[in-house]
Amino acid sequence: MTAIAVDWTRCDGHGLCARLLPEKIGLDEWGYPLVLDPEIEPHLVGAARRAAAACPALALRVR
Amino acid sequence: MTVTDPVATAPSHPFGAPRLLAGVAAHRALTWAEHRAVHGVPALRPRAWLLESLRAVNLLGRGGAAFPVAVKLEAMPLGGPMTVLVNGSEGEPASCKDRALMTVAPHLVIDGALVVTHALGATGATIAVHDHRAHAALAAALAERPDAAAVTLALTRAGFAGGEIRAVVNGLTTGLARPGGRRDLPHDRGLDGRPTFASNVETFAQIAVLARLGAAGYAETGTRDEPGTSLVTLVGDVVQAGVLEVANGTPLDALLPGRPGAPVLVGGFHGTWVRSTAGLTIDRAALRASGAPLGAGVIARPHPGTCVLAEVAAVSQWLAEESAGQCGPCFFGLPALAEDVRAFAAGQGSEAQLLRRASQVRGRGACAHPDGAVQFMTSALVALADDIEVHRAHGTCGRPPSSILAIPRRTS
Ligand code: SF4
Ligand code: SF4
Numbered sequence: 001m002t003a004i005a006v007d008w009t010r011c012d013g014h015g016l017c018a019r020l021l022p023e024k025i026g027l028d029e030w031g032y033p034l035v036l037d038p039e040i041e042p043h044l045v046g047a048a049r050r051a052a053a054a055c056p057a058l059a060l061r062v063r
Numbered sequence: 064m065t066v067t068d069p070v071a072t073a074p075s076h077p078f079g080a081p082r083l084l085a086g087v088a089a090h091r092a093l094t095w096a097e098h099r100a101v102h103g104v105p106a107l108r109p110r111a112w113l114l115e116s117l118r119a120v121n122l123l124g125r126g127g128a129a130f131p132v133a134v135k136l137e138a139m140p141l142g143g144p145m146t147v148l149v150n151g152s153e154g155e156p157a158s159c160k161d162r163a164l165m166t167v168a169p170h171l172v173i174d175g176a177l178v179v180t181h182a183l184g185a186t187g188a189t190i191a192v193h194d195h196r197a198h199a200a201l202a203a204a205l206a207e208r209p210d211a212a213a214v215t216l217a218l219t220r221a222g223f224a225g226g227e228i229r230a231v232v233n234g235l236t237t238g239l240a241r242p243g244g245r246r247d248l249p250h251d252r253g254l255d256g257r258p259t260f261a262s263n264v265e266t267f268a269q270i271a272v273l274a275r276l277g278a279a280g281y282a283e284t285g286t287r288d289e290p291g292t293s294l295v296t297l298v299g300d301v302v303q304a305g306v307l308e309v310a311n312g313t314p315l316d317a318l319l320p321g322r323p324g325a326p327v328l329v330g331g332f333h334g335t336w337v338r339s340t341a342g343l344t345i346d347r348a349a350l351r352a353s354g355a356p357l358g359a360g361v362i363a364r365p366h367p368g369t370c371v372l373a374e375v376a377a378v379s380q381w382l383a384e385e386s387a388g389q390c391g392p393c394f395f396g397l398p399a400l401a402e403d404v405r406a407f408a409a410g411q412g413s414e415a416q417l418l419r420r421a422s423q424v425r426g427r428g429a430c431a432h433p434d435g436a437v438q439f440m441t442s443a444l445v446a447l448a449d450d451i452e453v454h455r456a457h458g459t460c461g462r463p464p465s466s467i468l469a470i471p472r473r474t475s
Contacts, residue, residue, distance in 0.1 A: 006427075007429070008389065008390030008391065008392065008393070008427060008428050008429045009389045009390060009429045011390070011391060012391070013391045028392060028396075028423040029399075029420070029423065030391060030392065030395035030396065030399075030423075031391075032391040032392050032395075032427070034423065
């Protein structure tokens with residue numbers, strides 16, 4: 001199973017990931033990503049990888 | 064209690080005979096000769112022996128996380144260059160037990176470092192310490208003995224998140240005492256990038272005792288699930304303020320005589336406020352299961368007639384400022400939470416808001432600081448519910464603020 005995780009030492013709270021993967025990522029009241037569910041179903045793996053690639057801080061990891 | 068008077072040694076031993084503090088009578092270090100008269104020379108054992116014994120006595124790490132030491136040892140590679148880190152940074156501000164141990168029994172800590180270094184075939188051990196008095200005691204002890212050339216001493220900077228082992232590793236390796244990402248674990252990338260067996264100073268002292276006594280002897284005191292003794296720091300209205308060595312299984316009520324139902328903080332600045340200690344004992348698994356983990360061994364009870372809520376607000380403020388600022392949810396969330404706590408002390412505040420914010424901070428940082436801080440604040444909300452009501456009704460409880468937890472002065 002593919003899963004996502006945020007490296008908090010890197011994340012700058014750009015919120016881009018929440019826009020690219022709204023099914024799995026929301027934002028908290030300070031603009032940082034709230035991972036609603038780390039497990040990524042097959043049909044969302046592409047979107048998850050795109051979100052990780054778009055993260056300017058290289059903080060979103062897909063495993 | 065102050066660090067200049069760290070060890071409270073009772074003439075009789077109502078909580079079991081001391082082991083780590085055996086032979087300690089004055090507030091000074093045992094000399095090497097005195098130490099050998101009590102403990103002999105370090106019992107160097109093969110890796111398999113040590114692993115088996117650690118498992119048999121279920122030794123849990125004494126830095127706060129209570130991780131099984133056997134599992135940590137087993138995770139080390141079977142050969143190749145590796146090193147040992149003895150963490151004496153004592154990150155928990157309310158705890159004095161590590162400093163006390165290093166100051167009065169430095170040779171036992173060194174023995175433990177030698178036992179682990181030998182068992183692993185490691186290149187050497189580094190003892191990281193930030194307290195100057197403990198550093199001096201260890202330096203003198205190392206100078207006194209010819210068998211500890213493999214042990215070096217490093218003076219680290221004080222700091223709360225800095226006390227975490229991964230932060231100490233980063234501090235010693237890169238000069239930046241803060242935790243890296245979650246995936247840098249010392250057993251595969253530690254000091255200078257080498258596999259590192261890292262644990263707290265008390266863990267090493269316990270290992271030295273275990274190596275000498277063997278599992279059966281070690282298990283003659285304590286409980287079946289957690290044999291042995293523990294160092295605890297007792298603060299405030301307690302049986303005896305200071306550092307105490309107690310047999311595992313000692314009831315908390317014995318350490319906190321009278322006043323059942325008074326608020327008690329278990330675990331320190333990252334700890335849990337509880338309202339009843341009935342049935343609780345010094346037993347890490349049981350305390351964790353009860354929702355109040357022992358952490359670094361701090362047990363604190365405010366004095367009667369003081370405002371505990373005011374102290375909780377002050378500590379929360381400090382916890383918020385202590386965020387290393389690396390991780391957004393911690394850096395923004397903890398100050399917001401501390402403000403929520405302050406509002407309760409001022410007779411206002413919203414429980415729902417505090418709990419919602421707590422859920423947004425918990426588990427969302429590179430180190431254990433935000434989780435510990437959230438635990439401190441949310442448990443206070445529950446344990447001090449009646450005080451909160453009084454404050455809400457009158458704006459204050461009219462009592463002077465409790466101040467048993469010495470808030471460290473910021474160094475940076
Ligand atoms: S895109 Fe990257 S930096 Fe931005 S919020 Fe998401 S994880 Fe954080
Ligand atoms: S969680 Fe907080 S204290 Fe820990 S590294 Fe991140 S910002 Fe620093």
